[in-house]
Amino acid sequence: MTGTPDVQPKISLRGVTKSFPDREGGGAFTALHDIDIDVASGEFVTIVGPSGCGKTTLLDLVGGLTEPTSGELRIDGRPITGPGLDRGIVFQQYALFPWRTAQGNVEFGLEAKGVGRRERARRAREVLSLVGLEAFADRYPHELSGGMKQRVAIARSLAYEPEVLLMDEPFAALDAQTREQLQVELRSIGQRLSTTVLFITHGIEEAIFLGQRVLIMTSRPGQIKESVAVDLGEVDTTTDVRSSPEFVAHRHRIWESLHDEVLRSTVLAGGPTGTEATR
Numbered sequence: 446m447t448g449t450p451d452v453q454p455k456i457s458l459r460g461v462t463k464s465f466p467d468r469e470g471g472g473a474f475t476a477l478h479d480i481d482i483d484v485a486s487g488e489f490v491t492i493v494g495p496s497g498c499g500k501t502t503l504l505d506l507v508g509g510l511t512e513p514t515s516g517e518l519r520i521d522g523r524p525i526t527g528p529g530l531d532r533g534i535v536f537q538q539y540a541l542f543p544w545r546t547a548q549g550n551v552e553f554g555l556e557a558k559g560v561g562r563r564e565r566a567r568r569a570r571e572v573l574s575l576v577g578l579e580a581f582a583d584r585y586p587h588e589l590s591g592g593m594k595q596r597v598a599i600a601r602s603l604a605y606e607p608e609v610l611l612m613d614e615p616f617a618a619l620d621a622q623t624r625e626q627l628q629v630e631l632r633s634i635g636q637r638l639s640t641t642v643l644f645i646t647h648g649i650e651e652a653i654f655l656g657q658r659v660l661i662m663t664s665r666p667g668q669i670k671e672s673v674a675v676d677l678g679e680v681d682t683t684t685d686v687r688s689s690p691e692f693v694a695h696r697h698r699i700w701e702s703l704h705d706e707v708l709r710s711t712v713l714a715g716g717p718t719g720t721e722a723t724r
């Protein structure tokens with residue numbers, strides 16, 4: 446089990462197993478097995494694991510997009526029974542409405558919540574400015590770069606102030622520079638808004654830079670192998686924090702743990718596969 450035991454966690458998973466029907470045999474294929482996780486309110490938790498270990502499945506379960514085969518998932522002690530406005534989800538792909546401007550896309554979630562027109566516009570401007578896009582509010586998605594589109598997707602999730610932000614490799618499709626810039630922004634947004642964040646990534650460095658805690662998953666069926674608390678002290682984003690001794694030590698420790706799992710999944714799959722997670 447991972448997390449703080451005596452305070453009610455924001456997100457809590459107990460004995461969560463998820464199986465899918467096996468195409469060939471009519472049996473079941475276990476993607477996740479007996480997962481226990483506690484995430485404290487306001488905590489930023491990153492998850493790394495070999496390709497196919499069930500990270501997206503885990504996030505889908507917390508998002509209420511699928512149901513567990515067994516086990517319990519709770520937010521603030523209440524069982525998760527489906528999607529809800531208490532949880533914002535940001536996927537790898539931008540998933541913006543092409544016929545709406547950046548501002549229109551951000552306002553979408555607020556419309557669903559019944560927020561009035563003026564308040565919608567005000568909040569949309571506010572979060573667009575938070576992600577550095579105030580000057581691009583009137584642009585349509587096709588007029589925006591990949592990084593800008595992903596910023597809009599993040600702004601849209603932040604606009605309705607979800608208590609929990611679920612992010613599935615949100616920066617994977619971006620170039621290295623844009624990714625780093627967005628990491629810095631997300632880190633500071635996370636700290637300012639004290640949103641509880643569950644963030645999936647293939648990148649060890651991204652996991653360490655963003656996470657207050659890194660959860661390492663085993664190869665399939667996915668289980669939580671380790672929970673590593675990250676303390677980088679006060680991060681000065683103008684310096685190369687990734688070169689600091691603390692950062693390098695974390696990277697080495699997590700790389701080793703993850704590397705074993707990637708090797709195991711390679712053997713299970715009968716050949717080289719899924720080594721992305723060793724970056």
Ligand SMILES: Nc1ncnc2c1ncn2[C@@H]1O[C@H](COP(=O)(O)OP(=O)(O)OP(=O)(O)O)[C@@H](O)[C@H]1O
Nearest residue numbers: 465466476494495496497498499500501502503665
């Ligand atoms: N709807 C589904 N039906 C059947 N099998 C599924 C379904 N969704 C996921 N799986 C299987 O469950 C396993 C875990 O998938 P998942 O996408 O959660 O892994 P992941 O760790 O996010 O992978 P990656 O890192 O490559 O994105 C995979 O073997 C996948 O094929």
